[in-house]
Amino acid sequence: MRREGVVIETVEVSQLGAVERELWRRFRSADPAFASPYFDFRFVEIAAQVTPGARLAIVREGEAIRGFLPYQTRGMLLQPLAAPLSDFHGLIVEPGWAVATMLPRLEGVRRARFTGLVRAGEVDMAGMSPRRAMAADLSQGFDAYLAGRDAAFLKDKRRRRRALERDHGEVVFSLERPSADEVTWVLEHKRAQIIRTHQYDVFACGWTAQLVHRLAEVDDEDFGLRLATLKVGGTLVAAELGLLSGGRYHLWFPIYERAYAKYSPGSLMTLDALAHLAARGVTRVDFGVDADAYKRDFADPAEVVFEGLVERRVSSRGGDMRLMGGTRLARRVDRIVACEPGLVGQLRGGAGFLAGVARRYPRLGAGLGAGLGMGLGLGLALLAD
Template sequence: MRCTSVRPAELGSTELALWREYAQRGPRNPFLSPEYAQAVGEVRDAARVLVAEDAGQICGFLAIEQHGRIARPIGSGLSDCEGWALAPAASVPGGAALRSAGLIGWDFDTLLDEQVPAGAYRVRRERSPIIAMPDGYEAYLETVRARSKKWLSSMFRKQRKLEREVGEVRFEFASTDDAALRALMRWKSGQYAQLGEWDRFADPGIVALVSGLMKLRSSSCSGALSVLWAGDVPVAAHAGLHSSSVLSWWFPAYDPAYGKYSPGILVLLHLLEGAAAHGIGVVDLGRGKHEYKDATKTGELVVVTGSVDAPGVGALPRRVKRVARAGVRVARKVTARVRA
């Protein structure tokens, strides 16, 4: 098996159709779609696609960002899922295939658990909660009510209070309101500042990426700006991506002036109802521990962080650094035991 590295825009219609066909065999997460890779390629020069071939036949696609000779996740810092779209019976390409594409290593961050390549190191698995609604939204609510009746009742009480004190609550699953999108970005930037985190929306490239994706419509990747209104006031919103069956919980935010009504939870509940109405049966909440995820989830996926090296002397500096870091960790542990 060998790989070639190309820009997303260089893929032809035949390759894109094959990618979509292979992606249908996987979790159908919109972050694994060619449309998402192409959108990132418009704002990040490092965006690439590894095209795997075996016996002259294309057998897989992996969207990455190529930094020097290292592969990193496409949309690094933004994407909640990464992985190969593979042909039936195709195996996950290993380090030798990376080397054929001129790479010396691959650092993954949210890789599908079943795709961890042989020889991977620094492997860490994290649980990523999901909400599955195979029987629709109302049946899902009954499941949550049976488990967290008090919590769910309190959310609906807050919605009624919001209607009494602010205005009638309404929800748009896929809004085209640019002002609402700008408001979401302001709220999210404020949240990042409060938490001391990197402000994604201070980056014009990310603003352009999210704005463009919200207008994208495809069976494998569509944008959806979902907005919760109270009267004429937007109180919460979510910018997300979805395929025909999976929606990714991506950028939720709310106006802190209405925080006492828990609008962030309310927009999630309305989003679930809207997703089910559009035939979307799974909402991927992404990794990270939060009380609302525990209250609303129905199951979990596993995503993996780690690295793999290509064989040969090119990856030697990476291996030397890895050994050096391991030695430092051991030395620190020994010192700590001696001091104890």
């Protein structure tokens, strides 16, 4: 759908005045799809301060502002602001106002990559890959939530909790604002997990870790970073950083001690976190998209979000669009491009990715020669071009 008289203005996030910020708040509060912490202007403002290439598009129809799109650029590629850490993203629009993709009207942008594009209005996303957001509904309280979970799963977790207490001592849960040292500790353990599983280290570029630390500095009661911990006998066995915005909470970076794996400390901590959040008035906890099977134990499918590439094509009629779905390889390459704004960093990240693949799959690794490495490097460069 295309609307006449619509223009796109691109600005720095810091340039938004009181009027624009109030419109943002109104648009967001009018649509539950925008309740995620990633659409909270406080998140966007902090992310824009540390994210390379951060920009904000303002959609205007005449003198009226109809919507906002926070984003980052890598060459001529548009990505969600704070990618790859922003699980949900999209155009925050006035209620009842539908808008087709803005890409043809964003100067200097040739393609856009999304991984969790929240659909708002009557936007035709045919060609992109639909995925389900996964969420725990706490709106009726924790007991009602438990009533909707699998009885065998809950029985197993109660058994593991008893075994953990019997073998190691009292189990203690907490969920509070983290200190800077606690954030550093979680990220160090998360990076070790990433390296151990031969994935690309999204925190190696620096600005991503800085974003998490900046969020931890926020002192607002209804927004900011929170740290869930599970200790047994005084020993920390699981922890997870999450992001709060009003009545919505997003689980973000979990870790657990492998020596305690047989007790499922991560699952025990998640159940305790859900109980704690429900008691604090949180009505929904987000688990991201439906990529991991374990999420089905805790959460149910919610709204559809979209993944894929939107590309501008030049035709005799002017700007035309092509929409393509996402793939696992594209997702991994996208993380590298998102973290590394420069070609040198992208090539270094690509080399690290190939090295991880070679370690994880030795037979495949034997065939990963210089040709494939150069091909990936060229692909990274072309994606951002």
